[in-house]
Amino acid sequence: YEGRAGRSDAEQTIREAVRRAEVAGDHATRAHALIQLVWLVGQEAKRYDEARGLGTEARVVLEVLGGAPMLEARLDNNLGVAAKLARDDEAALASYQRALSTQLELFGEQHPETARTLANIGSVLSSRGEHVEAEAMLRRALASFERALELLQHTDDPRLHADASFGSARAMREAGMTNASVAALASAARDTYTHLGDHHATARVDAWLRAHDL
Numbered sequence: 001y002e003g004r005a006g007r008s009d010a011e012q013t014i015r016e017a018v019r020r021a022e023v024a025g026d027h028a029t030r031a032h033a034l035i036q037l038v039w040l041v042g043q044e045a046k047r048y049d050e051a052r053g054l055g056t057e058a059r060v061v062l063e064v065l066g067g068a069p070m071l072e073a074r075l076d077n078n079l080g081v082a083a084k085l086a087r088d089d090e091a092a093l094a095s096y097q098r099a100l101s102t103q104l105e106l107f108g109e110q111h112p113e114t115a116r117t118l119a120n121i122g123s124v125l126s127s128r129g130e131h132v133e134a135e136a137m138l139r140r141a142l143a144s145f146e147r148a149l150e151l152l153q154h155t156d157d158p159r160l161h162a163d164a165s166f167g168s169a170r171a172m173r174e175a176g177m178t179n180a181s182v183a184a185l186a187s188a189a190r191d192t193y194t195h196l197g198d199h200h201a202t203a204r205v206d207a208w209l210r211a212h213d214l
Contacts, residue, residue: 015037030061034054034058035074037054038051042083051078055082069106073099077116080120089127089128093128100114103117110147112164115145116141116170122134159192162193162201168185170186173214190209193205
């Protein structure tokens with residue numbers, strides 16, 4: 001979502017999705033939308049408390065669903081992002097660690113989502129001045145996404161490949177890598193999304209590439 005206007009439009013759309021899902025009793029859609037809203041609202045540090053409130057609401061809906069660990073991990077990650085931007089490093093670290101615990105159970109160490117969370121933890125540790133611990137975590141993140149990329153060579157599912165490629169690109173960028181391979185991975189994912197006709201995903205990758213000057 002580029003710029004304040006783009007985020008505002010996206011927020012209105014997602015809030016409407018939350019409202020409609022609540023009216024329809026569609027808990028899964030409501031949870032997805034609330035988790036996305038946590039991330040979007042959390043991009044503005046001054047709205048941190050609002051993002052946390054949305055996170056609490058999302059958590060309640062997830063409890064109604066009776067267990068959705070992938071969504072729980074995504075919620076924890078998004079809360080971590082909001083806390084990090086608001087400079088609440090203690091809360092960010094706690095959220096990321098919860099996400100990591102769930103992702104390790106779901107995916108293991110060698111997965112782009114796990115790698116991204118490892119990189120996020122490394123970033124928080126670095127900002128806290130814990131540089132030795134941060135370096136160890138970032139090295140672990142790099143090893144994680146490198147192995148994930150190797151595993152990608154053995155899948156025939158184009159969407160899975162695109163999702164994992166874009167996830168790996170983000171993990172590499174968050175781990176401090178800005179070389180051509182990061183842009184190549186994201187661009188490959190974008191091209192696949194375009195081929196699949198997923199214009200929303202294509203626009204998301206394009207926005208990410210522009211935001212990081214890649």
